[in-house]
Amino acid sequence: MKRILVVDDDPYILMSLEFVMKKAGHDVMIARNGAEAVEAINSFHPHLLLLDVMMPDVDGFSICRYIKANEKTKDIIVVFISARTQETDIEKGLQLGAARYICKPFSTRDIARHINELLAE
Amino acid sequence: MSSLLIITISLSYLAILFIIAYLVERRNQEEKQTGSSWIYALSLAVYCTGWTYYGSVGRAAVSGADFLTIYLGPSVMCAMFIPVLQKIIHICKTQRISSIADFISTRYGKNFSLGIIVTLCCVLGIIPYIALQLKAISNSFQMITGNSVSGGDHAFPDNSFVIAVVMAAFIVLFGTRSVDASERHRGIVAAIAFESVVKLIVFIAAGIFVTWGLYNGFGNLFDVAREQHFMQFLGLAPAGGYSNWLAMLLVAMLAVILLPRQFQVAVIENTDVRHLRRAAWLFPLYLLAINIFVVPIAIAGKHLLPAGVDADTYVLSVPLFAHAHTLAVFVYIGGLSAASGMIIVETIALATMVSNHLVFPTFLRSLHKRSAEMELSSRILLVRRVSIFAILLLAYLYDRYIAAYFSLVSIGVVSMAAVAQFAPAVFGGLYWKYASRKGAVAGIISGFVVWFYTLIFPSFAGAGFIGKSVLDAGPWGISWLRPQALLGLTDFGMLAHSLFWSLLINLLCYIVVSVLSTLSSEELVQAEIFTDLNDDEFQRGAVWKGTAYIADIRRLVSGFIGRERAYNLIASYAHRNQISTQEPEADPRIVVFAEKILSGVIGSASARFMISNATREEQISVEEVLNIVKESQQALELNKELRKKSIELTRATHLLQEANDQLRQADAIKDEFLYTVTHELRTPLTSIRAMSEIVYDNPDMEEPLRQEYLGNIVTEIERLSYLITQVLNLEKYESGRQKLHLHAVDISRLMQEVITALTPLAQPKGITISFHNPASMLIVQCDRDLIRQVGYNLIANALKYVPATGGQVDVSIRQENGEIFVWIEDNGRGVPVQLHTRIFEKFFQAQDQNLRKPEGSGLGLAICKRIMEMHGGRIWVENRMPEGARFIFALPFDI
Structure with a gap:
């Protein structure tokens, strides 16, 4: 059973992703903003992070940078889920070490497939 | 003081000038520079000669305020006639003109005779003026060394002779370095500028010493003057009456350009026409500064010194009297500066004229055609050097043998009146195309003759050369030919009388003869160049x-x-x-x-x-010249036309570019807007898609959960469609497609309606909305629906930001200065000051990169602002004390 942390500021998206991940048999935790996310990363030790980019406090890119810079957390798989869909954003996300950059509006089925792939590796 | 000391000091001072001239000259050879406008403006102050330096005080002491005219004239000229000066400088540059004589001769068909006439007039008029400077130096030398001033019966060689020779040597060394007389003497000009500074500083120092050293300031000095009854000479009571005042003013105005040395520094030595701009204020300022202490020194001289002392020496004799010997030496140096500066420049200018217009014409005519191959430049320089010595020798001789018979004081003005005779030919030649050579010759000669007859001739009588009866009864007893009352004109002072008749007759001859004579082809060409075609490009x-x-x-x-x-x-x-x-x-x-x-x-x-x-x-015929002129004028017109067109094109291009930039900017804004809108749409779309998929993929979901998901989907769809409506609304308002439907609306009733509509939203959260209703109805012409939307947006906004418990929204309406103000206040967090304007921008929070607004479209305030703008109203936000925000929108009563 893998631990997955979902970070997004939209309650409906959180709720949906939580539902889908749980159903796929993962241990899921949710965070509504950057601060909660950082706290959860340190206490929950997730294998994988579903990370929104635009949030009220900290942006997802910074969180990813934080994770990748830290020895203890740098192996966490990061998957961006974002409404920012420009090439430059996607490139930036991948450069920061994210495994995937999924554009909103995404399909929960695609998300599930991507996560299965990533966790199998 | 010992003569040896003063001689050493004098020679050292000249050596300093020499070094300055030498250094500047050398630097200029290394790197060609335009020269400084400061130096140019200061060099103009060569106008202030030794006569000025010593004589102003004398004049003030003897005849009062009329010493000022000598400075007012040039100030007026410099400040007001810049375009004329610019034109003269421009012509001289392009035509390589080397002197005032050359200017006049070139203008009227490059004529030998005019050059000769002008040069002779200058020599006649100016030599006494140079002599006066030699006199000033030798007199001051005698005063400071304590030798008594005696007449012209000194043993040869006397002081003046030595001074003349030293000056001549200096001028030869620096004034004749290049054969090209139209070339500029940078070194000399720098030295002259330096001298101007020296004489100004010393004169002011002497003034300060007198005013505050010997007296207790200006007030004390003038009290003394009043007690001693000196005041009458401070008023407008000039010798020769008011007419002389005006005459002096006019003479000084013309002299500042037409005196050979002034023409030299102002025109020939000018390196950049733009320098005139600075000179236009700096030179008059200089003249003002050097005049501040004239009257104080005059008063002190009159008060302290015995009656027999010549007022012209006050500047030097007052410090000597007060035993301020160091200051006296400096004053002497200042006088030396003033006099030597004048001698140097005047002699260079005169020597150029004498050699170019008197010597070369005869000399060159005698040359055989073949001898033009010879190396002439050394001979030209030789001629010029000999001219310099000759001029200074003449000045010396005048000083020694003739000057004694005339009053020295007026020589400066007499010289100025002589060169004033060039005014019609010079200024007329700049603007009147049909002025002819014969007219110029007639004008200058007649003017000069009248000048001589009315100003110089009477002095002969004064000196006893001719009978006094000529002055009183007129020559041969013809009374209307009396030199000081031509045609019975007795109301003017001597100078005014002379100037009036000489300039009048000069001008008449100039005009009448010009009109009567036909122009030669060469005159025609020059007339065109001087009046019209001084365009560089042409x-x-x-x-x-x-x-x-x-x-x-x-x-x-x-x-x-x-x-x-x-x-x-x-x-x-x-x-x-x-x-x-x-x-x-x-x-x-x-x-x-x-x-x-x-x-x-x-x-x-x-x-x-x-x-x-x-x-x-x-020989080019007059017709040919006229044709060429016509063609060139057409070319010029065409050129102007082309330039105009080109300017228009440039302007059009510029406008197009601007329009293009604006379009591109608008495009960028639109792109950004579109990006933000699509981005804002993606979020609800994401949740709708995700939740729909979940419901679809999980038929075995528990019913309550299913219901929740479906309910959420509906909410999100509503949010989506609201967002779309807002975007479309804003777009409609911004593009101007939305028309205002104006009605008489009672704002208080409208706000009441809005509050009623929003109460169901507020009540469950425990928020109270209180409305402070004004007593009367407030009717405004506005679009009811749009203003309702503004009220709705603002109150709904307030509801979002009040604290979870004890939320309070206050709505109030007031009326002031023809506007209705609606206040919507909450007790929430308030808005940071730096965001007070930004929150009215579209998607303000969305634009703020990674921060997103928790609820709403991000367009509400932008829409409100747009609606207010459409009504000619305003909307803004303030912070409310102690906490909360206050949104205010204001509607004018009459839109």
Whole structure:
């Protein structure tokens, strides 16, 4: 059973992703903003992070940078889920070490497939 | 003080001038610079001679405020006639004119006789003026060394002679370095500027010493003057009455340009026409500064010194009287500065005129055609050097043998009145195309004769050369020919009388003779150049006809300025104007250019003569000249037209570019807007898609959960469609497609309706909305629906930001200065000041990169702002004390 942390500021998206991940048999935790996310990363030790980019406090890119810079957390798989869909954003996300950059509006089925792939590796 | 000390000091001072001149000259050879406008403006102050330096105080002490006219005139001229000066400078530069005589002679067809006449007038008028300077130096020398001033019966060589020789040597060393007289003497000009500073500082120092050292300031001095009854001379009671006042003013105005030395520094030595701008204020300021202490020193002199002391010496004798010997030495140096500066520049200018207009014409005529090949430049320099010595010798002789018979004080003004006779020819020649050579000759000669008869002749009588009866009864007893009352005019002072008649007759002769005479082709060409075609871009090369060989031209020019320089100048001119020099026959433009080079060296008339001698010239007929002029004018017109068109095109291009930039900017804004909108749409779309998929993929979901998901989907769809409506609304308002439907609306009722509509939203959260209703109805012409939307948005916004418990929204309406103000206040967090304008921008929070607004479209406030703008109203936010935000929108009563 893998631990997955979902970070997004939209309650409906959180709720949906939580539902889908749980159903796929993962241990899921949710965070509504950057601060909660950082706290959860340190206490929950997730294998994988579903990370929104635009949030009220900290942006997802910074969180990813934080994770990748830290020895203890740098192996966490990061998957961006974002409404920012420009090439430059996607490139930036991948450069920061994210495994995937999924554009909103995404399909929960695609998300599930991507996560299965990533966790199998 | 010992003579030896003073001589050493004087020579040291001259050595300093020498070093300054030398250093500047050398630096200028290394790097060609435009020169400084400060130096130019200061060099103009060579106008203040020794006569000024010592004489102003004397004049103030004797005849009162009329010493000021000598300075007011130039100030007026400098400040008000810049365009005239600019034109003169421009012409002199392009025509390589080397003196005032050359200017007049060039203007009227490059004529020998005019050059000779003007030069003779200048020599006659100016030599006494130079003599006066020598006198000033030797007198001050005698005073400071304590030798008594005695008459002209000194043993030879006397002081003045030594001074004249030293001056001549100095001038020869620095004034005749180049054969090209139209070239600038940077070194000399710098030295002159330095002298101007020295004499100003010393004079002011002397003034300060007198005013605060010997007295207790100006007030004390003037009290003394009042007690001693000196006041009458401070008023407007000039010798010769008010007419002399005006005459002096006019004479000084003209002199500041027409005196040979002033023409030299202001025109010939000018390196950049733009320097006039600074001179226009700095020179008058200088004159003001040097006059501040004239009256105080005059009062002190009158008060302290015995009656017999010459008022002209007060500047020096007051410090000597007060035993301020160091100051006295400096005052002496200041006087030396003033006098030597004048002598140097005046002599250079006169020597150029004498050699170019008196000596060369005869000398060059006697040359055989072949001898033009000879090396002439050294001979030209020799002539100029001899002229310098000759002029100073003449001045010395005048000082020693003639000056004693005349009153010295008026010599300066007399000289100025002499050069004033050039005014009609100079200024008329700039603007009147039909002025002729004969007119100029007639005007100058007649004016000069009248000048002589009315100003100089009476002094002869005063000196006892002729009977006094001539003054009282007129020559041969003809009373209307009396030199001081021509035609019975007795109301004017002597100067005013002379100036009136000489300038009047001068002007009349100039105009009448000009009108009666026909212009030669050469006069016509020059008239065009001076009045019209002084445009740099315009090539007037073709106004020459004949056959010339380039080898002849080169040889001729080489003779005057040296082979290497001649070849280089001609080659670079040909290159600049894309003229071929391969053919043996010279292009007419080359011929004209060569003539200009020679003009700078020997004056235009001689240059004309040399060129026509060295080539086979054909006489150009007046018709041809007129044709050329017409063509060139057409070309000029065309040129102007083209330039105008080009400017218009540039402007149009610029406008297009701006429009393009605006479009591009608008495009960028639109792109950004679109990006933000799609981004804002993605979020609800994401949740709708995700939740729909979940419901679809999980048929075995528990019913309540299913219901929740479906309910959420509906909410999100509503949010989506609200967002779309807002975007479309805003777009509609911004594009101007939304028309205002104006009605008389009672704002208080409208707000009440809005509050009623929003109460169901507020109540469950425990928020109270209170409405402070004004007593009367407030009717405004506005679009009911749009204003309702504004009220709705603002109150709904407030509801979002109030604290979770104890939320309070206050709505109130007030009326002030023709506007209705609606206040919506909450007790929430308030809005940070730096965001007070930004929150009205579209998607303000969305634009703020990674921060997103928790609820709403991000467009509400932008829409409100747009609606208010459409109504000619305003909307803004303030912070409310102690906490919360206050949104206010204001509607004008009459839109």
